[in-house]
Amino acid sequence: MAETTKDVVLRVADISKRFGGLQALSGVGITIERGQVYGLIGPNGAGKTTFFNVITGLYTPDTGNFELGGKPYHPKAVHLVAKAGIARTFQNIRLFADMTALENVMVGRHIRTHSGLFGAIFRTPAFKKEEAEIAQRAQELLDYVGIGKYADFKARTLSYGDQRRLEVARALATDPQLIALDEPAAGMNATEKVQLRELIDRIRNDNRTILLIEHDVKLVMGLCDRVTVLDYGKQIAEGTPAQVQQNEKVIEAYLGTGGH
């Protein structure tokens, strides 16, 4: 079947970002289709985080065109990005440490609620009903990522791998069009990595769409449908993992004399 606009979740083109004298991104563009896991890799300092921060509204790009779900999209501020349908996790886990796992996921869900401040202050029946639904959905998401039994545990008491799962559950709670995972395997042991891979596979099988920055090239190559490789802010390769792995520029960037 020919590619139709509705199957494209995110299309960005010509993204550039300069920090003083450093061109951190030069004309980078990617297209992510629904149900794909799309990987972004590159040596240290290649521009991956900058790219992520641009598409999630943390940095304003110097140039760039954005389309989300077939509509023009302007990643101006983080909360607007979440409303528009991109949820992200962070390289350094950012949970509400003293809230329970369930409450952390409920916070994610609140951007899609309707009762508003009035309902919250006066605890209207509509508000209570909505809260119960949010709690139920949050529990389902905790079960989905495999930490349902820790619903009442404070986030900070969970293991590192489980905190990462909790971040994913919170991201899913916003019903995003795209889930952006920033180095989800960082600091994980081998078992946790296998479980992470299974979780990402599962999310994809449910026809959700994932953008992944990851240092673990093996994980990316084994998991992603397509990959972009950045080096010094330039997109040096784009394609399937098999195509990218054979690309000479990629081999050089990773193995070359620079070793950066």
Ligand SMILES: Nc1ncnc2c1ncn2[C@@H]1O[C@H](COP(=O)(O)OP(=O)(O)OP(=O)(O)O)[C@@H](O)[C@H]1O
């Ligand atoms: N806020 C900033 N101000 C100035 N320079 C920045 C800023 N953010 C990133 N840079 C620079 O832009 C370049 C790209 O950095 P970026 O963090 O995007 O790379 P990365 O591929 O994510 O690297 P890593 O794999 O080490 O996380 C680097 O040279 C970095 O020092």
